[in-house]
Amino acid sequence: MAGPETVAAPEAGAGPVGVGPHPLPWPDDPRLDPALLAGGDRRNVVDEYRYWSNEAIVADLDARRHPFHVAVENWQHDFNIGAVVRNANAFLAAEVHIVGRRRWNRRGAMVTDRYQHVRHHPATSDLVAWCRGRDLPIIGIDNLPGSRPIQSAELPAACLMLFGQEGPGLSEEAREAADVVLHIPQFGSTRSINAGVASGVAMYEWIRRHATV
Template identity: 70%
Template structure:
């Protein structure tokens, strides 16, 4: 990749800013991270603090029983849509490659099992919305989503487990029109988060 094609910006030109949000190493060496322009040269802690002032009220949860490679991409999408938190239910370890380092900026909480997760969600007053194409589910396209809620996704293939479905307040499905039984879990998560954004987020030009 040539210098002209590189992501980000090079070393800071001119007098350095005295704003404590800026990272001296990034000012000196350049900032090639995958962050929006407003965060160029900022410290990771400063970015997280700024995001915390404007995160949305929806949470995302992912069942992790098979070390699903989609978890990283779901974390990345949750960061893009400013989810309040991402919850990993099941195995603590997950494949971070797809997150593209966005997990540094996203709050992530672990729950050992569905029971522990459900106790946390209901204790926080958050309805659990399972996203899966199951019999009796409500179409996501026509559903009214609560502003404060947890969108829950299952593993690639088996989908939401029965214990998670039983713990959920509602099950929502994504309309499909082709021959495949289900779509990729990462794609389903992006669709569901965007559905919440369309209903509740403040959209600026």
């Protein structure tokens, strides 16, 4: 049977990406979405998930998610949250937790929030209670005095990594709640890196130690 028409990744500003309509007869697979088979799949998903329904993709990811969680504070409508969600999807985090304001800018997530579980906590105390009830250590990520470098510190397989927002970093309450605070070593003139970048570095450090590639 002929395979689907593959549409090559275009130059910036060019045409669509993904694959076109699947040739008939369609595969007999309940994971596939008839609308995508008929119209093509232009989503930003790996080739393995072409034509799969969103629900089928989430179910497959749920069967193999990693045991680490990621949390980010959202007291001032931090625009980095979308990038945190996108990174969490890329590294297959169990969940993303947003502390503070419920609303967040989804543009940076690039639609990955369809496949990533996102949980809201109104206050830091709610997040802490949630973690304590599951014996999840809270690992603060911030370049604070007394913090330890992430590459040489203990990073448990099951944990929650907590990030502050652009500018102020972790709130005072979050600092007090953290079991330990780790920092990402920097070598330039800037004081800090934003939560989107920091989350990607920290999640990759977890993957480097604990994931089977």
